[in-house]
Amino acid sequence: MAGVRPFRVEISDATIDDLRERLARTRWPEKEPVGDWSMGIPLGYVQELAEYWENSYDMRRVADRLNRYEQFRTTIDGVDIHFLRVRSPVEGATPCVMTHGWPGSVIEFDKVIDPLVDPVGHGGEASDALELVIPSLPGHGWSGKPTATGWSVEKIAQAWIELMERLGYERWVAQGGDWGALVSTAIGRLADPAKLIGIHINWALADPAKLMELGGPNEEEQGYLARLQHSGEAEGGYAIEQATKPQTVGYGLTDSPVGQLAWIVEKFKTWSDYGEDVENSFTKDELLDNVMVYWLNAAAASSARLYWHSLASSVGSFDEVPARTAYSRFPADNVALSERWARTRYTDLRHYGTPKRGGHFAAYEAPGEFVAEVRAGLRALL
Template identity: 45%
Template sequence: MALLVAAVVAGTASAAEATVPPATPKAGDDTSIRPFHIAIPEAQLVDLRKRIEETRWPDKETVTDRTQGAQLARMQDLVHYWQTGYDWRKAEAKLNALPEFVTTIDGVDIQFVWVRSRNPNALPLIMTHGWPGSVFEMIKTVGPLTDPVAYGGRAEDAFDLVLPSMPGYGFSGKPTGTGWTPDHMARAWAELMRRLGYKHYVAQGGDWGSVIVDKMAAQKPAGLLGIHVNMPATVPPEIADALRAGQPAPGGLSDKEKAAYNAMNNLYSKGGGYAAMMVTRPQTEGYSLADSPVGSAAWMYDKFADWTYSGGDPERSLTKDEMLDDITLYWLTNTSTSAARLYWENNANNFNAVDISIPAAVTVFPGEIYQAPRSWTERAYHHLIYFNEVDKGGHFAAWEQPELFSEELRKAFRPLRH
């Protein structure tokens, strides 16, 4: 979800989340780790091109900027390339070049990439994507994280890498009932790492991944040494109250705190419509997203424009092919609706400050939805082992700046290596 929140719905944790049991094998679950291979039938690609060709376009926006959403000329340019130049088979090959597996947890198949470093002392790391992202967000970090020497790093900073797709996303299964909240996913990830044989590991996330990683930290599963997030949940209660009331920035804030307040206020007042829709009516919007590839592409492209460090021009941060890899993945797996249901399941404001006591690390990227001040971060993450503000990259940090992102993780987790 590129932004993981029910941004404009200042709710609390849902009742479903409060009652989710630990992730444990269920009768009928295939708990084995099975190889996975992607092979989209050609008929689906033919159908996609036909649907694109038959698109009925809306009128051009009546403004000269992005204030009404994804602009017609930009969408027509992207979609023309999608139909005439883009090749899904290259994306498929990119994923299939990595070791892919699937296992069943609580009745849902969890598909994941699992890349083990050649360094026998590599630190196991589970990383989680968000919306409208996918595992494509993170695959450019596979090399730098698992083989740091090849990218100018140190051998002792190597990671074993586990990249799961969340339930309802990518090639993971779609829940057929309610209850797959971030809290539930956090328990599932701990179970996944246990099945892979890891006794100690660290976790990282951005967007929904940050929410899930924060839940893991709160649950303190056996073996979790610490976490890193690049969209931390730091907004203090008194600040959250002022935002909810639509007030100007309170007095007494530092410059960085005031900037963070204004960024959050802008999100809630002008940028949260997508989240409100998914929180309240994911099924309703799902009919359009499942039926129109261009509608689905515009829904996602608008967020790439909002949340990359690009000044509203996402092609400065991501190539057309990279964005279309992700957009096409959602289309071919028909997961736009199942992905949106995570907002409905969560129904909480995930920017509000957490209460985390295990070792935590935070990197603040300049193009993130808001730049968390250190003062707020220290109140939320009580054992802050690393905090850094970098000068490039946005909400999709691993995707936009994979080598910088990888170096941040190496630095962040060094204190936790044995």
């Protein structure tokens, strides 16, 4: 493939030594004067994770996990795009570009890749098979860091369309959650309908004003509106900072592994489905694998800039999406839509799924439910 270069994740001894030294030299704040997470991630838990990271965690584990798969980089509009390409043993498998969000990464999908590409070996039908293309967002992971402004959700969507064209796919689907859902939504507006089969998203936004046209919010929707308001008021400080001053927040997080750890893990706890103990949803190793993707690439500022590029235009815009759409509403996600509300934006909604468990990082937290929803969505799109 012209312009597509093989890639492997490599982690040097010097990188590991530097990380361990920084962890050992952490200057800690005082303990929070509350007995919960209401002020942020508690000191005791961060110290527990940091000690495990320094002394017990396999520092090359994330490389080993990712290097199980074929990986590549290709340059689009001057930015190197890193991606996994996982082929299916099933002939005629449906190509799918699958996109993560923040503070996630391509490692989120590690548990679902095998059942999605080889459904016959994992309780599905051959017709469920996907051939997966899983890119790292620009400024995230091993993708390049844009040196110019303009890398909004819409620009990323155009880059993914170019990527799938470059890989030779004639008909394909797009899947994503968080920013990946917004990228997939933009693909649903921008891609050639002759090439895009449809989109599957596990996070969605729609205009609250549209509920008034439906006679006002019902009880279910009032709950979703309250959840949206709480997410903005009590949990949205990180987004405001990253959308307004991403460079400023990047200095401390790029210099301090514990700072980067705390910034990310707080969101994994808040947006998961298992209450007060984040390790009911993710092991220490799984949490640290994802943090390592950011730490190894010094991606705190570059990943935060996606908010600066996109928050006003992409999150505040509710343009209708004509593409065939499947939407899976995981119960503990930070934002949720009723079916009729979702239809006000996604005008060709073919599947509205309501899995029983899982939150914002559904593929990582509830892989079985995620796989079932992707399969059901794909069947509705085809």
